[in-house]
Amino acid sequence: MPTVEINHIYKSFGAVRAVDDVSFSVEKGEIFGLLGPNGAGKTTAIRVLLDIFKPDSGSVAILGGPISEAKKDRIGYMPEERGLYQDINLERCLIYLATLKGISPAEARLRMNDYLERFDLAAHRSKKVKELSKGMQQKAQIISTLMHQPEILIIDEPFGGLDPINTQMVKDVLREQHEKGVTILMCTHQMHQVEELCERLVLIDHGRVVLYGELSEIQRQFAGNALLVRVVGELPPLPGVVSVEAHNAASRLTLAQDAQPQDVLRALVEKNVKVEQFELAMPTLDEIFIRVVQENAQAQGEPA
């Protein structure tokens, strides 16, 4: 049974349909990416999932059924923008938010101390939240999301405002949570982070699901007729190759629509070329994202 299951949800605000028949599920213990351009409906979908908004129609099941007050304690949610009290000190803010998740103040303090050390924020515990830098606030927000040891993490742009070192640290934390069996639903614009962390994803655009499935499968779907080839010496003219572009140390070969990679490989062997690399050129998630969103925009009659 999936940990999160969204079935055909619709949500409108006035005349604007923010979520339009969205369905997806997140399996227990996986890292799932929720992607989409700005205003696509990702945050609305998350809010419906968390029962902040009621859907106009459709159903949401989380941890085996509708969300309840008790289930809220098993979920960690981090919104895109900071959700911390600005005018109180960091320590008080973190303990308060943790106690709202059902843990005692003493336990919350204990856990907070560990996280503050780990996230290099211990020296700032007495500062007001508004006095912390953007990156520090982001780390504090992550601590707040993790302190009650949730079973599901729903995080919106977890890497926003973080430098490379802290980005790596957050990735490590997410992997650690993943290893513990925590289900992670991650909403981000940083495609390379999704490629690195997520196993499956859903791409929403204009409130609708436009891509959904396993990352590797989606990349295969969008691989198209391109190859990455590296040979010793000059690359000879090959049949079925439309264009050749330099791609790092290799060449990216775009094939004609009816050409097959096997034909190219055969030609290379026949021409006695020493091949060092020969692989299907998988598109990056960035490329897939742009392509899908542009195609969707054209389909909707918008300028791409």
Added chain:
Amino acid sequence: MKKFWRVALHEYGRHVLQKRFIFALLSVPFFLGMIILLVVVMVYLESDPTPVGYIDASGLLASPVPGPEPEEPDRPIPLLAFTSETEAESALKAKEIQAYFVLPEDYLESGQARLVYVKQPNDPVYDQFFGFLAANLLRDQPTAIRERILGGNEIIVRAPETNRQSSEKDWFNVLIPFMAGIVFFMAMSTTSGYLLQAVVEEKENRTMEVVITSVSPGQFMAGKVVGDIAVGLTQLVVWTLFIWLALVVGSRYVEWVRNIHFSSEMVLLAVLVMVPAFVMVSALMAAVGATVTQASEGQQVMGFFTLIMWTPYMLMITLMEHPNSPLSIGLSLFPITAPLAMLMRAGFTVIPTWQVITSVSLLVLAAGGSLWVAGRAFRLGMLRYGQRLRWKEVFSR
């Protein structure tokens, strides 16, 4: 339920530990203290302790007994006897005395005395000399008669319906409900202002989004309202303590302060109208906070509410002169104006029980209704960033 208390406790601590709250808390006793100090200093300065002379041609003060001691902060003025007016005049010119009284031979028949001065003396000179004169005129009378005559007349007005009464000596008691209304109003305005600002801020910085994924909107809102009321009560308790302290100190020096009494009926009435009023206003402010997009916009709406609540004070004269007029009764039944109008009227009339019951019942209903509206507004408006929630939406569905 546990989370509800956590929200209430957090809300309470969040405001009470702020500098602005401590400033607001101490500002009232500070200004109260300043006013008392100013009055004491003025009275002290007014009582010039330079001696006052007298020439007694009537013989009534031949072997005088001292008059009553003046009340603090008045200072005692020595009264010096002179044998002739020439002698007294010389002393006046030499500034040894500030004035002198001349009691003529026929003083007992005429009741006329003459005062000679260069600069007109202040009230304590008259009070202390006439106290001295009266003490000597009555020296041969039995103590009871002497004290009765020195005590003067006291007209007591008593309401036939109750045991309530008022006299010239305890005139201040009439103003107590008035003052209580103002103090309560200030506490209510301050704390509901904090609540409004807190809700708008939580909405703006999205803290609310995180919090309501931990507690239900109903619990969150109710916790905030209770925390807010606790903040207001803290203010009231501290202010009451300071006022009590001022009265204890004041009663040692000022007679009318000694006559101040807090009737249990009045205290009960204040509690009955103010508690639901506090809940009503706090809930309304929370609802306003959830519907507006900026703190400044919320302040404007709050200003409008304050204006309506303040109406009884603007119509103060009408309420004092005609406490049982239809307007006065209407204002004390309409929930938003009821808390102040009820207390103001209570100072000047005996309010019929049915009016008290109706007013309190309407206030309780309004408080319940406001909590419901606040809950709806919270649920619908809490995540409308930069987008105002229409009141129509709150009441629809």
